[in-house]
Amino acid sequence: MSRRKKSQAEFVRWFGPLLDALRELGGSGRPREVSDKIAESLKVPEEEREEVLRSGQSKFHNQVAWARQYLVWEGCLDSSKHGIWALTPKGEAAQLTMEQSRAIFLKWVDIHRKARKPQSGANIKNELPEEDGSSADTGEKTDLLEVLQSLTPQGFEKVCQRLLRESGFENVVVTGQSHDGGIDGYGTLELNPFVSFKVLFQCKRYKGTVSRAQVGDFRNAMIGRAEKGIIMTTGTFSSDATKEASRDGAPQVELVDGEKLVEMFQRAELGVKPKVIYEVDLPFFEPYM
Known part of the structure; x- marks a missing residue:
């Protein structure tokens, strides 16, 4: 074989x-x-x-x-x-x-x-x-993910900034080359007219796996500065990283891997154009074969 x-x-x-x-x-x-x-x-x-x-x-x-x-x-x-x-x-x-x-x-x-x-x-x-x-x-997921992976690190940060804005965040700022403790930017999410909170984010444009240590380092950088953080990557997260992100007694870190990132771009119709494609439904014809 x-x-x-x-x-x-x-x-x-x-x-x-x-x-x-x-x-x-x-x-x-x-x-x-x-x-x-x-x-x-x-x-x-x-x-x-x-x-x-x-x-x-x-x-x-x-x-x-x-x-x-x-x-x-x-x-x-x-x-x-x-x-x-x-x-x-x-x-x-x-x-x-x-x-x-x-x-x-x-x-x-x-x-x-x-x-x-x-x-x-x-x-x-x-x-x-x-x-x-x-x-x-869908083949489109792979194509879009490859495009995101091909961006420059700065370009990926800026397109993530745009995605956050499209997703309801306000005052989204990319901190640029400062690499302030692993923080790439911040924004404000308003839950209602009375409640809003600051969110810090980190952008990792690569194909590898984000480790537990990297999630822990990001959380340490955000403690005392924001109630919630987001790590967005075109790669994946290890199972230990996922556990670390939701560990009891520690500030919550939201994890957005490549697959989820693509879904968010598609939901916001950002950088993609919707189209209708008809494919043959072979299960329908199976009884007639």
């Missing part, structure tokens, strides 16, 4: 655990919530969870997302595009073994292969994951 085929099949092992995780979460959950539940239940090694693809995406989460896509085609998961993964009645009842998961994978590989054979002019997308980390949710 070639390296490419092996890479394509790796995500099959998450089919059953994904359904189990959703059952544990009550039948639905946000993508990262589901991935974290799988990692917690199966004790996925930290180094595997922190591995990133060339695109800067988390390889583990990307594989779980591909597992979700195949389970959507199989009718085990809802096909909602609203950021929530949910079980269907079929998925609720399914207890998939590795052999059954493999059979589902091969079934849909074959269906897509047959659909592509007739050169009828229909634009049917190749739905197999690439080694460079194509996204199971």
Whole structure:
């Protein structure tokens, strides 16, 4: 088996655990919530969870997302595009073994292969994951993330400043080259006419993983200066960094990784243009094949 085929099949092992995780979460959950539940239940090694693809995406989460896509085609998961993964009645009842998961994978590989054979002019997308980390949710996410990673550090700070303004922050200032204890800027968030608070932020434009120590250093820099902080990165956060950010008795630090950053840009329609694309719904035609 070639390296490419092996890479394509790796995500099959998450089919059953994904359904189990959703059952544990009550039948639905946000993508990262589901991935974290799988990692917690199966004790996925930290180094595997922190591995990133060339695109800067988390390889583990990307594989779980591909597992979700195949389970959507199989009718085990809802096909909602609203950021929530949910079980269907079929998925609720399914207890998939590795052999059954493999059979589902091969079934849909074959269906897509047959659909592509007739050169009828229909634009049917190749739905197999690439080694460079194509996204199971939308190719646009990877493209936008790569653009953000290609910006200069100063440019990334300024575009994050714009994103914060578009998201309701006021008086957003980038502190520039001062690197004041790791603080790249600050702004004010008004909750209502009576309550507002200062927020400090840090921008990390790279493909790596933000560590627990880096979150701790940022918090130390913000203590006594603001009630809340935000770290925005085009990379990912380690599980220890996530725990450190919400540690009891310490100022809260909000973490925005590359995936969430892309979602925020899309929600604000900042730097992206919405468009409608119709793709062939192969599950609909499956009974007729």
